[in-house]
Amino acid sequence: MIESVQKSLAYYEANFSPYQHEQVRILEFPGYGSFAQAFAGTIPYSESIGFIADLRDEDAIDYVFYVTAHEIAHQWWAHQVIGADVQGSTVLSESLSQYSALMVMEKEYGREKMRRFLKYELDRYLSGRAGENIEELPLYRVENQPYIHYRKGSLVFYRLREEIGEDALNRALSKFIADKAYQQAPFTTSAELLEYIRAEAGPKHEQLITDLFEKISFYDNRVQGATAVKRDDGKYEVTLDLHAAKLYADGEGRETPAVLDDWVEVGVFARGPSGDEADEEVLYLERHHITSESPKVTVVVDKPPYEAGFDPFNKLIDRVSADNRRRVTL
Incomplete structure (x- = not known):
């Protein structure tokens, strides 16, 4: 917890704005509740979600580190910038705290470890929308x-x-805080936040921002086949047969096809020492411009390929994430 506090403060102060208090306090309370919460400079934290956590499995998500980073982020998102009581207000408190904590988590554990967390979030989102009662x-x-x-x-x-880069997004958030921190009524909104993001992202990312924030968008990306041939120079030529689709949904789940014009990662991986995905070596990982439903991609790698992926780290909202990776046939 202390380490997460220190690293969170370092990242948020460097990228957003100065921390506004003289101390940070974490207070343990008994396990009659399972949550943490952020007050000004003080974070009540249940023993049941942190103080008795078993973190001996190195492959497990270090949720104590993450929850602590999320609560520290609230010292900016809700304690410096607070949204008006309208639709979208929790984007400014919770979504931005999620993003902030993700960045601290990534700096600590590396990009290659983020898939497990992103897949967890993806599965929770999909199951949550399945239980939506209204819209x-x-x-x-x-x-x-x-x-x-x-x-x-x-x-x-x-x-x-x-898509737009960490520096660009953090510049947008830093400017947003500079203009909106400690605001009196009328308070800011998520629509105003999007203005700052669009200003930094530029016109070429207009459709991306619309798809992410203003529409309900889904992908159906999968690896249909993955084969490799060893070349005379000892390298391997890997061919991926892919399927791609994008859909828009309304609030009740009715779907319509959307035009594909997206940049999606294609990856090739070598088998790791344990044989588990967690320690696979990245041989190739690049974004490709996808505009058709049946793209075919051929890449060359230096080592024997073990697995190939289309959006292999689940960065897009894809309802069937298990088919984004496939073993390579040599």
Whole structure:
């Protein structure tokens, strides 16, 4: 917890704005509740979600580190910038805290470890929307729907960072804080946040921002086949037969096809020492411009390929994430 506090403060102060208090305190309370919460400079934290955590499995998500980083992020998102009591207000508190904590988590554990967390968020979002009783709303109009502002918020901001760059997104957030921190009524909104993001992202990312925040978008990406041939020079030529599709949904789940014009990662991986995905070596990982339903991609790698993937780290909202990777036939 202390390490997470220190690293969170370092990242948030470097990228957003100065921390506004003289101390940070974490207070343990008994396990009659399972949550943590951020007050000004003080974070009540249940023993049942942190103090008795078993973190001996090195492959498990270090949720104590993450929850602590999320609560520290609230010292900016809710304690410096607070949204008006309208649709989208929890984007400014919860979604931005999710993004902030993800960045601290990634700096600590590396990009290659993020798939497990992103897949967790993806599965929770998909199961959450399946239980929606009224209407699913686009992220920027969320109405205190946790599966949207937490789970989808993580996926949206992580992908936005991937597309426009961490520096650009953090510049937008830093300018947003500079203009909106400690505001008196009328308070800011998620629509105003999007203005800052669009200004930094530029016109070429207009459709991306619309898809992520203002629409309910899904992908159906999968690896249909993956074969490799060893070349005379000892390298391997890997061919991936892919399927790609994008859909828009309304609040009740009715879907319509969308035009594919997206940049999606293609990856090739070598078998790791344990044979588990967690320690596979990345041989190739690049974004490709996808505009057709049946793209075919051929890449050359230096070592024997073991697995290939289309959006292999689950950065896009794909309802069947298990078919994004496939063993390579040599």
